[in-house]
Amino acid sequence: MAGPDKGFSRWLLATNHKDIGALYLWFSFAMFLIGGSFAMIIRAELFQPGLQLVEPNFFNQMTTMHGLVMVFGAIMPAFVGLANYMIPIMIGAPDMALPRMNNLSFWILPFAFAILVSSLFMEGGAPNFGWTFYAPLSTTYAPPSVTFFIFGVHLMGISSIMGAINIVATIFNLRAPGMTLMKMPLFVWTWLITAFLLIAVMPVLAGAVTMMLMDIHFGTSFFSAAGGGDPVLFQHIFWFFGHPEVYIIILPAFGVVSEIIPTFSRKPLFGYASMVYATAAIAFLSFIVWAHHMFTVGMPLVGELYFMWATMLIAVPTAAKVFNWITTMFKGSLTFETPMLFSIAFVFLFTLGGLTGLMLAIAPADMQYHDSYFVVAHFHYTMVAGAIFSISASVYYWLPKWCGRMYNETMGKVHFWIAFLGFNLTFFPQHFLGLAGMPRRIPDYSIQFADFNMISSIGAFIYGLAQLIFLFNIIRTIYFGEKTTKEQTWESARGLEWTLPSPLPFHTFERPPSIK
């Protein structure tokens, strides 16, 4: 079989799953840095009360773009990249099932985000209505760039759906003989379920933005009360997509951590089957809890009660997972290499984020927490300490396998501790700010919130710095890292990827491996 093409056409015409995986991962890192610099602008403005650096409207553009870029540009493509790189190897397949479609679903993304980010330079500025783009803020009162935003969301939705279809086809059709469903690594399982979630809800998001488009340009009134529509309907449609979306982000993270913790505990994963069932249960429940984001819109009591209890129910399968991770570590011979540090921090901090989620699920209490910094703290504990920490963990975990060179362990640990410190310094005080009544999405605040905001901003700058260490460590590894040809980078890692040489050859498992 031929090796890779030379030069740029290798990437432009890439159909090899490892190349496409790498493209996704680099794209996501670039988006992570862009979205991160938006966050730096937000935190710099909030360093002190008063308006110092940016106009309020520009501040709103920053919060909106930060959310959109991080969710759709950084986290989701990072996991799709990991899926592309690892799933074929983990199930003993030679490549993804649909390599050409794979190429297309990646190359749509840079265009989608070029459109989205370029709206910053358009007249009237970028979208400023928050990443949840509630109507009528995103229809009647939206800047003209909203049309580009809608187009961008359509493109990125098509990309996600194609990516998801490819993953399902790969897992269903290309497993090596003997690789039964219940023998698949958990990362493959969580991604299979995530792919189904994507196929189910990304079209609903596309529907929501299409309705916005029609309201703005074609005189319909889906979300306009004046014409018989209802702005609350927008929130229902958005969150019908939005709640499964948070599991689309976190389930692959669960999968990654379920690979890493057993390796560094030198024990098999505790409760494999229960992990699979818990993932499926979480995915199912995610469809019937969306209105917990809308407790304050004036739902009737029965609605509030139903969504409150249904939401709390999700804590049960999630707790089962946390229990399994902890039990896997229990009495294991643990070592604390960088991937393990990130994974343990994931378990600890994600559980904290889950706990504040439970607090927010309590409908009467949510009246106080709603749209406050408490919510911001909550979802950054799940999105950053959940998704981003697990992505960092998986990059350190598989990087030696990908490029046949070892990363610098000390620098990895320094990255971890600075990130851990910076993250908690940023987001822990935001719980207190929220409980004290500071609303989210404001560029200025009253004096009593000053101290915690300053701490939070300092933490954010530290966390930002940690990512530059991360980037430096990756690039250093690729070019100057200590060479390793060991198949087993980590002494007790299980899974088919560790039966292959390092660095991974361009083509793998052209003949399926035998599975015991």
Added chain:
Amino acid sequence: MDGDNKNNKIVLKLSITALLMFGFGFALVPLYDVFCEVTGINGKTESESYQGKSFQKDESRQIKVQFIARNNDAMPWFFNPTEKTLMVNPGESILTYFHAKNPTLERMVAQAIPSVSPGRAANYFHKTACFCFEQQPLSGLDSIKMPLIFVVDPDLPKDIKTITLAYTLYDITDKAAIAPDNKAKVSMSSRDNDFLTRRD
């Protein structure tokens, strides 16, 4: 070849699923309305004149009905109920008026959107005639007295003693492209009509 076949099948099935879910997003629009209508939540009242059975007047209790009139956003009209509260017996048909004036020099079209609180009462508050069923065009400096005929259902839950009916008045001059002084009536909730009457 066999593999291609299997892949095509999955791609086809999943693409159809995605398309159906896209449709489902749109189906949520009528579903939402039906759900609100059936359960009477959201304070949405019927958008057409009540044609159901007539009621016996219930002398045993009186319900306080409050009227609120407010303007959406930059709507410049004066808009007020002629009576702010009424004590009514369930089953009894009541006529009251709202007053609107267009203080600008331009001809404008308004649409009033009703909302009932508590939301539970919405299904027991029947309007046999309401200015909110139609668009309200008004020439500059003109004013109008707009009728509302309603009846409170005698089946109204006993614990509800007060019903508030709030109207929000929207400026829909841009959307309602009706030639001046042609008082064509367009039903309020018909999205199709909005399409037809759009002014380009």
